Amino acid sequence: MAEHVIDLRSDTVTRPTPGMLAAMMAAQVGDDVWGDDPTVLELQSAVAERAGKEAALFLPTGTQSNLAALMAHCDRGDEYIVGQLAHTYKFEGGGAAILGSIVPQPIENNPDGSLPIEKIAAAIKPHGPGLGAHFARTRLLALENTFNGRVLPSRYIREATSFARGQGLATHLDGARICNAAVAQGVSLAEACAAFDSVSICFSKGLGAPVGSVLTGSRDFIERAYRWRKVLGGGMRQSGFLAAACLYALKHNVDRLAEDHLNAERLAKGLAGIQEIAVKGQATNMVFAQFPQPDCVPLEAYLAERGILAQIRYEARFVTHLDVTASDMEAFVGAVKHYFATRSN
Numbered sequence: 001m002a003e004h005v006i007d008l009r010s011d012t013v014t015r016p017t018p019g020m021l022a023a024m025m026a027a028q029v030g031d032d033v034w035g036d037d038p039t040v041l042e043l044q045s046a047v048a049e050r051a052g053k054e055a056a057l058f059l060p061t062g063t064q065s066n067l068a069a070l071m072a073h074c075d076r077g078d079e080y081i082v083g084q085l086a087h088t089y090k091f092e093g094g095g096a097a098i099l100g101s102i103v104p105q106p107i108e109n110n111p112d113g114s115l116p117i118e119k120i121a122a123a124i125k126p127h128g129p130g131l132g133a134h135f136a137r138t139r140l141l142a143l144e145n146t147f148n149g150r151v152l153p154s155r156y157i158r159e160a161t162s163f164a165r166g167q168g169l170a171t172h173l174d175g176a177r178i179c180n181a182a183v184a185q186g187v188s189l190a191e192a193c194a195a196f197d198s199v200s201i202c203f204s205k206g207l208g209a210p211v212g213s214v215l216t217g218s219r220d221f222i223e224r225a226y227r228w229r230k231v232l233g234g235g236m237r238q239s240g241f242l243a244a245a246c247l248y249a250l251k252h253n254v255d256r257l258a259e260d261h262l263n264a265e266r267l268a269k270g271l272a273g274i275q276e277i278a279v280k281g282q283a284t285n286m287v288f289a290q291f292p293q294p295d296c297v298p299l300e301a302y303l304a305e306r307g308i309l310a311q312i313r314y315e316a317r318f319v320t321h322l323d324v325t326a327s328d329m330e331a332f333v334g335a336v337k338h339y340f341a342t343r344s345n
């Protein structure tokens, strides 16, 4: 048996459980590019139903899912309004511009992830003959939930999406961790997705599948995204083996996200008891804390030697998930305490 490693770097690090692996092994598969993989079809209908949308599409990554969504909403030369710190804008290699010829219009995020509605309003360009010919056509508002672990306030979502709709814009949610948001708020997935035309959901984060994202929206929208998925190289063949992991996650790993949130609270509380550390916040499955700069490198190495993987930075982030337990939180906090108690000088 390999030593138990406590990995708090991200919720992307989870390994399939024996139950999930068994479900994958037993999957009925076909060729999804021919549209006849029954497990992929089952996953797509299950997600569409849970999210309260007409249709859904299985894609290899969240990055591709967001990109296919942007390309399905926007034509070449259209513009999307997005947060300066949004994953879609900042952490996806500029794919919308490179591959979609879509113009990003970033707006500075509030700390809770929202984009001020007056700034959205000011960013929408006139279109039509005359002056309108000067501008890219504003087509879409893209939001993110959760944002750095924080649940985007429901009231803000209602106001921003209805404002966008009134301006003729479509709305997309990067809901990589929307299940964390729904569980934290005690609402259904459908409720958490209701305000948006399209939502992208990651299965390889807290839900614990090895690979996969699902994009959901109207039938027309998903038909357009389906074509872009093929163009982007995301048409997979016997992908039912992967879809089976996602179906298993949908059934077994959604409600238990509450445990991850509880573990993050435990971790924040434990770190707050260490004098050298300033806990800056905790939201859903993430904890943010400041560490003394000179200790970052040696502490990270000290923890790694003890089977604890965490990125120790001046501004550090720790993420809980289904492969870490309440006692792992204690072990992590204990090791950090021990480091500070015994370090020289």
Ligand SMILES: *Cc1c(COP(=O)(O)O)cnc(C)c1O
Pocket (backbone or CB within 6 Å): 061, 062, 063, 064, 066, 087, 088, 144, 174, 176, 177, 202, 204, 205, 213
């Ligand atoms: C992880 C993540 C994605 C998608 O990332 P992939 O690694 O491509 O699956 C998108 N948005 C957010 C907010 C994420 O955290």
